[in-house]
Amino acid sequence: MKTYIALFRGINVGGNNLLPMKELRTLLEKLDAKNVKTYIQSGNAVFQHATEDTDQLAERISAAIKESHGFAPRVLLLDVATVEKAVASNPFPAADTEPKTLHLYFLTSPAQDPNLAMIDELKKDNEQYKLTDNVFYLYAPDGIGRSKLAERVERALGVAATARNWRTIGKIMEMVGEVG
Numbered sequence: 001m002k003t004y005i006a007l008f009r010g011i012n013v014g015g016n017n018l019l020p021m022k023e024l025r026t027l028l029e030k031l032d033a034k035n036v037k038t039y040i041q042s043g044n045a046v047f048q049h050a051t052e053d054t055d056q057l058a059e060r061i062s063a064a065i066k067e068s069h070g071f072a073p074r075v076l077l078l079d080v081a082t083v084e085k086a087v088a089s090n091p092f093p094a095a096d097t098e099p100k101t102l103h104l105y106f107l108t109s110p111a112q113d114p115n116l117a118m119i120d121e122l123k124k125d126n127e128q129y130k131l132t133d134n135v136f137y138l139y140a141p142d143g144i145g146r147s148k149l150a151e152r153v154e155r156a157l158g159v160a161a162t163a164r165n166w167r168t169i170g171k172i173m174e175m176v177g178e179v180g
Contacts, residue, residue, distance in 0.1 A: 001034060001048040003179055005083055005172055006061065007106060008043025009074040009162040017071045019043070027064050031057070037175040043073065044168060046175040054079070076106055076162050080176055082134065087169060091130045092139040099167035103144055105136040106164075111157040118156040122149040136161065 006028075011019045021038040024045060028036045033047040051057045058075040066072035086104055095102030110133045119129065127149060128139040136157060140147045144165070154161050164172070 001050055002052070003046065003048050003080050003176060004054070004057075005078045005080065005176065006043075006045040006047070006058075007076045007078065007162045007164065008045070009076070010071075011043040011065075011073050012041040017069075017073065019065060019069055019073075023068075024065075027068060028061065031060055031064060035179045037179055039168065039171050039175060042168075044164070044172055044175075046172060046179050048179060074108075074160065074162065076108060078106060082106075083169070083173065083176075086132075086135045087173060089132065089135070090166075091137055092128065094141075095139065095166040098141070099170065100143070100165050101139055101141045102166040103138045103140065103150065103163045104166070104169055105138065105153060105157075105161040107134050107136065107157065108160045110134060111136075111159045113158055115156045115158070119149060119153070122152055122156065123147075124149070131157070138163075 011017045025036045025038055028045060028047055033049050036045060036047040038045045054077040058077040061075045062072045092102050114131060126141050127147060130137045136153060138150060140150060144150045
């Protein structure tokens with residue numbers, strides 16, 4: 001069994017696409033996931049599964065949610081090593097004391113032709129970023145809600161992504177430790 005981290009996009013936001021975490025755990029268990037743990041209502045799950053085909057499993061999870069709840073969220077399924085590498089590569093250690101200031105955007109694929117000029121134009125003077133193959137780090141000390149860059153980062157990168165703040169990443173990694 002391999003441990004996976006599932007990041008769901010667009011669930012339980014603004015009263016739309018409602019999926020209680022208890023129901024998500026049950027749904028994942030019906031898809032043969034073991035030791036399922038979830039964190040907050042925005043859709044974070046850690047579980048073990050026998051499959052090696054993450055794309056197929058992500059599609060199965062999304063389809064099962066569509067069948068049971070009427071919407072198909074994007075599911076980004078990551079292995080533990082990917083998230084551990086993202087954590088170890090954090091270029092903004094100040095986030096350790098202010099974890100809501102750093103957001104990690106996990107990309108569905110590497111950004112082939114990112115519009116860095118657009119990113120630089122959108123970012124505030126006190127915002128900083130770093131782009132790696134599969135993660136875009138955004139340090140936004142004024143908060144993500146006030147960041148024009150945060151709002152348009154996917155367009156600038158040319159690839160779909162889902163973001164989590166540093167605190168959430170820490171909680172997810174705690175769950176990984178609990179699951180094994």
